Amino acid sequence: MLRLLTAGESHGRALVGIIEGVPSNMELSAGYIDRQLFRRQQGYGRGGRMKIETDKVEILTGVRHGKTLGSPISLVIWNRDFENWEDKMAVEAVLKEIEKVVIARPGHADLVGKYKYFFDDIRNVIERASARETAMRVALSAVARKLLSDLGIKIGSHVFSIGTASYKDRDSIDSVLLGILGRKNGAEGVSDEADKSEVRCLDENVASKMVQQIKRAKKSGDTLGGVVEVYVTGLPIGLGSYVEFDRKIDGQLAQAMMSIQAIKGVEIGEGFENAGKFGSEVHDEILLRNRKIVRLTNRAGGLEGGVTNGQPLWIRAAMKPISTLMKPLRSVDLSKMKPAEARRERSDFCAVPAAGVVAENVVAPVLANAVLEKFGGDSMGELKQRFAQEAFFG
Numbered sequence: 001m002l003r004l005l006t007a008g009e010s011h012g013r014a015l016v017g018i019i020e021g022v023p024s025n026m027e028l029s030a031g032y033i034d035r036q037l038f039r040r041q042q043g044y045g046r047g048g049r050m051k052i053e054t055d056k057v058e059i060l061t062g063v064r065h066g067k068t069l070g071s072p073i074s075l076v077i078w079n080r081d082f083e084n085w086e087d088k089m090a091v092e093a094v095l096k097e098i099e100k101v102v103i104a105r106p107g108h109a110d111l112v113g114k115y116k117y118f119f120d121d122i123r124n125v126i127e128r129a130s131a132r133e134t135a136m137r138v139a140l141s142a143v144a145r146k147l148l149s150d151l152g153i154k155i156g157s158h159v160f161s162i163g164t165a166s167y168k169d170r171d172s173i174d175s176v177l178l179g180i181l182g183r184k185n186g187a188e189g190v191s192d193e194a195d196k197s198e199v200r201c202l203d204e205n206v207a208s209k210m211v212q213q214i215k216r217a218k219k220s221g222d223t224l225g226g227v228v229e230v231y232v233t234g235l236p237i238g239l240g241s242y243v244e245f246d247r248k249i250d251g252q253l254a255q256a257m258m259s260i261q262a263i264k265g266v267e268i269g270e271g272f273e274n275a276g277k278f279g280s281e282v283h284d285e286i287l288l289r290n291r292k293i294v295r296l297t298n299r300a301g302g303l304e305g306g307v308t309n310g311q312p313l314w315i316r317a318a319m320k321p322i323s324t325l326m327k328p329l330r331s332v333d334l335s336k337m338k339p340a341e342a343r344r345e346r347s348d349f350c351a352v353p354a355a356g357v358v359a360e361n362v363v364a365p366v367l368a369n370a371v372l373e374k375f376g377g378d379s380m381g382e383l384k385q386r387f388a389q390e391a392f393f394g
């Protein structure tokens with residue numbers, strides 16, 4: 001089973017991570033991981049930090065001559081911005097006075113972190129709660145993504161809405177998606193197409209409305225959120241299980257997605273909209289065609305009873321608007337216990353396109369774990385052979 005651990009402060013020396021449980025003999029290069037890191041840094045609406053950092057991973061252990069060893073794989077991403085923060089983020093005590101952060105930003109971990117960990121400097125909270133952590137999470141997840149990809153399981157995402165700029169109805173996007181998902185590259189094709197747009201949107205008209213909204217928000221010192229969709233193709237029937245709550249793969253996927261900074265809602269398929277419909281409008285009928293079982297719709301989003309059903313997996317996630325506003329909200333100076341304006345830390349205005357890339361990657365360890373649980377294997381050869389012989393797609 002895969003185990004992942006990340007560490008690192010946003011402006012510290014580096015982000016580090018370990019992934020353990022990857023079978024041996026899987027081809028893996030830093031370049032493969034870097035591609036996901038690059039994608040995470042794109043998107044209209046990002047702030048100044050992304051101009052400083054060009055994230056590149058170094059593989060420190062667990063890989064030899066381009067192939068995994070079956071041993072723990074450790075990664076490092078150096079923070080280029082650290083050179084501007086050496087004193088503020090020094091590991092050793094420093095003699096000079098470092099200005100403390102004492103005003104909490106609403107919507108951040110600032111206030112709760114200060115009281116939970118008993119700090120007089122909110123900098124200690126900001127540094128770890130920051131979404132900079134997602135760089136390492138994406139890097140580790142990309143290793144799991146490679147394992148899935150080698151088995152033909154492909155992942156992709158696109159941005160469904162930013163602010164109120166959205167597709168006018170489901171049909172207008174579904175027809176486009178169906179065409180892409182049916183191609184050789186499966187769900188990865190969704191990302192290939194989405195990545196051509198600066199807001200990762202598949203429709204040019206909707207994309208230009210999204211850009212306009214971000215421009216307007218930026219001008220007025222405000223921020224925006226939105227909805228992203230993740231798709232996975234090539235999944236066999238039977239990953240996850242209904243027999244115990246913690247083995248249900250929908251629960252595990254929701255945890256992975258919800259733990260991404262600023263994600264506040266997760267749906268499998270159109271979970272919330274389906275809640276308002278009749279059962280006859282929602283459930284995917286089971287039909288026979290030439291003695292084969294077929295489904296003409298996929299409203300369940302590829303999961304029934306917490307188990308993959310052979311249909312493309314479809315997960316939606318809602319991101320709240322970025323919490324740091326250039327037109328600050330009201331807050332409190334916690335050193336003086338007096339009203340104050342929230343601090344303006346360098347920030348994105350909208351990070352929905354990047355959140356889609358993060359979401360796409362964090363589902364990979366969940367699915368790779370389920371694959372390893374069902375098919376097993378210490379080496380990639382063993383896993384591939386078992387998968388080819390035993391995977392049932394319906």
Ligand SMILES: Cc1cc2nc3c(=O)[nH]c(=O)nc-3n(C[C@H](O)[C@H](O)[C@H](O)COP(=O)(O)O)c2cc1C
Nearest residue numbers: 108109129130131261262323324347348351354355
């Ligand atoms: C890719 C990505 C980039 C983000 N960039 C920022 C940012 O620049 N400024 C900001 O205030 N919040 C940003 N966030 C969101 C915050 O990290 C998040 O809202 C905060 O840590 C509080 O956690 P919570 O929203 O999950 O409760 C970003 C989130 C993601 C996924």
